[in-house]
Amino acid sequence: MHSPTFLKKTLNNTKKLLTRLISENPILIGGLSLGPIVAISTSLKTGVSLSLTFAIIFVPIIIISSFLPVKLSKSLRLIICSLLSCLFFVPALYFAQTIFPEVNDKVGVFLPLMVVNPIISFKSEQISRIKNKLSPALESLKISFGFTLVMCTVSVIREIIGKGTIWDKPIFNISGNVSFLLPFMGFIIIGFLAAAAKKVRLKYYNNDEEAEG
């Protein structure tokens, strides 16, 4: 049996990790990659499918781009990253088609659009300045988790209220509100989540400053 101190420490670390995932989230704080979330995150299956595709493309791209020379111009770096994204999109698509074949048709153009995701271009540029080669891998994992967290949260909210189901299984005996499946509701939910993330971020940085002070 674990000691209470260990449990307390684990809980504290989990809380810190969650806080960092929210307060440094590229979607909620940076407003990046809103398109797929607003347009197609209407069921948890779609959310998970898109998150996995994103992770498969994003993690290797960031690791590889950290090895690219620092002197490489921004435009050339972006072109290389986009081409590499196309390369990694092939296994990602195969993976998504195997696991969620029915979701793949619903997602439509948004799955291939992952290749030119603004998070990839933005982070690949930022990561080139980091000298430690381990941190890009951790950073990419953190961002992928952050993306998954937001995608799944929005998907779950929209699926429960919009369809009255979760993972395509009915949970309430209600017909659902169709407006939650429309893009405008995606914007509104993202807006409220962004406000919550900003609050967490302010609290997190204030606490950090107090701890440093």
Next chain:
Amino acid sequence: MKRIQKLTKAPFLRHDGTIRSFMGDMLVVMPFLYAMPLFFYGFRVIKSLLISIIFCYGSDMLCYRVKKGKFDFSDMSALITASLIPLMLPASVESWVIMVAAVFAILVAKHPFGALGNNPFNPAAVGFCFVAISWPEKVFSFTKPGVWLNVFGKIGEDVKIVNTMADSLMNNGRPFTKAMDIFSGNHAGAMGVTCIIVLLACAGFLLYRKTINYQIPLGVVVGIAVTAFLFPRITTGRFESIWFELTSGMAIFGALFLATEPVTSPKHPYAKLIYGFLIGIGTMLFRFYGKMENCLPFALLIVNSLTPFLDKIGMAIDSYVDRGFRKEKTIKSAGGAKNA
């Protein structure tokens, strides 16, 4: 009471008044707007209004509490939003639809943007649009006027759902409603939008008090009339098309009470005209291609997002006109000097 000296924060007033006097004028006309629905549909109308007020004020207070701000009782904007929402809905609508519209208007359209004076979209229109998209079968089911509805519960078994003028026009059919019935509101429709004579009387009062300006309603009317004349939906004549398009749906009501909201509308006179005209054309486009009868709030929300841009256009037109006028004056004065 504090008078507005500097026009730094919306709602912008163009006369010697306060926000409270402006809101007060709007509230003064509300009993008249509710009088005819009360006569046609009974006390269910009052119940709808009370529910709307309770939920609008409740949501407003809740938001101020969350924001740790002080709730200002003199801010009557929530009361105006609460009064406008039931007027756009049928008398037969269930209470929970009004609740949702009221809560959505305050929680989504008003407070996230910074409450009074900062909302880019009209809260009442947002509330209406949300329930219209979510439950169109409830929001667009109208009963015949003159049949009093049950105050609580269902509307009554003998009450029939009837077609409206907007519905006939949508199916390219000429409505057979008489002019007298149109003026007195004796035809099916949303609670507060059918009685044209009351709407015009209220408009006269608000224009006299300078609470609203003539440019926006004029723009809306011209926008709808021009589109109805050029592209009539009925085959019995272009002028009949204008008449029915203007008096059906919520054209007049929207032009007078939704589009003229000082926070969301442009500040410049030319911009106001363009703003109204765009709402008119947008409404007609929704009528041509949309599936909903009362579509002015949808057009209004789209044009609301153009307000800052329209203000810039208005200023540019103003400076252009001013420059032309000055040039003319200079030429005249130069000519005068030469003659002398």
